[in-house]
Amino acid sequence: MMTGRLGNALRSILDIILPRLCPVCGKRLTVNEEGICFTCFRHTERTFYENTPYDNRVARMLWGKMNIEKAVSMFVYIPKGHISQTIYDMKYHGKKNLCTAMGKIVAAQIEGSGFFNGIDLIVPVPLARKRRKQRGYNQSELFANGISRITGIPVCTKAVERVSFSISQTQLTHNERTRNVEKVFRMKNPDMIKGRHVLLVDDVFTTGSTVTSCGNEMAKAQGVKISVLTLSTVILHGISD
Incomplete structure (x- = not known):
């Protein structure tokens, strides 16, 4: 209890010196808020796919394409909406703490559904070295770290790598997206995930090609x-995954 009180006191002091702002509305975050404020969170459209992880829109889009156990996307991605602005900040505005905070938020929200039961490792979708160097980090890896902090499931980043710098998916058709990411990943250390139940993590799910x-x-x-x-998952067409 004392640790929590001290942590909140320290956060309060830091918030005075370096106030944290909600990336959606610009409001100052309170001590108990992380990532986005409670108001914006309540107005962000949820999928609730964690209640049907074996049969939902995302899972069905992967059927026949890969051997999938279960799949969940937490939010609906709406252009110029709450979550789209958050993801844009995660990717392009260097907000590393936001990436981790969103992972913690997602994990805390769906942990009670039992979705994480049986998961051994978390593997974030890797970035190519060139893009990671440009951005300075992999937002999916930081997002995975946030999930790990809540669930205790370790993150593995050495099993698979991205070997080509594919062009942006944003303006591509479904078929072009698929071709754009064909053979861009390479297994590095199969023994790291051999016989394990792996949770593959990314920020946005569109066609599922990546x-x-x-x-x-x-x-x-x-x-x-x-x-x-x-x-998140895109319901409309034309958004990068």
Whole structure:
């Protein structure tokens, strides 16, 4: 209890010196708020796919494309909406703490559903070295770290790598997206995920082409099982995954 009180006191002091702002509305975050404020969170459209992880829109989009156990996306991605602004800040505004905070928020919200039961490792979709160097970090890896802090499930970043710098998915058609990410992932250390149940994590799910390409490469490891978790899913067309 004392640790919590001291932590809140320290956060209060830091918030005075370096106030944290909600990336959606610009409001100052309170001591108990992380990532986005409670008001914006309440107005962000949820999918509640964690209640049907084996049969929902995201899971069905992966059927027949990869050997999938279960899949969840937490939010609906709406252009110029609450979550789209958050993800834009995560990717392009260097807000590393926001990436981790959103992972913690997602994990805390769906942990009670039992979705994480049986998961051995969390594997974030990797970035190519060139893009990671440009950005300075992989937002999906930081998002995965946030999930790990809540669930205690370790993050593995050494099993698979991205070997090509594919062009942005934003303006591509479904078929072009699929071709754009074909053979861009390579297994590095299959023994790290051999016989394990792996949770593949990314920020946005659109057509599933990126997740499918990465998942099928990881499926080369003997006895591996793969589930998927993304921060959001696009219902409309034309948004990058």
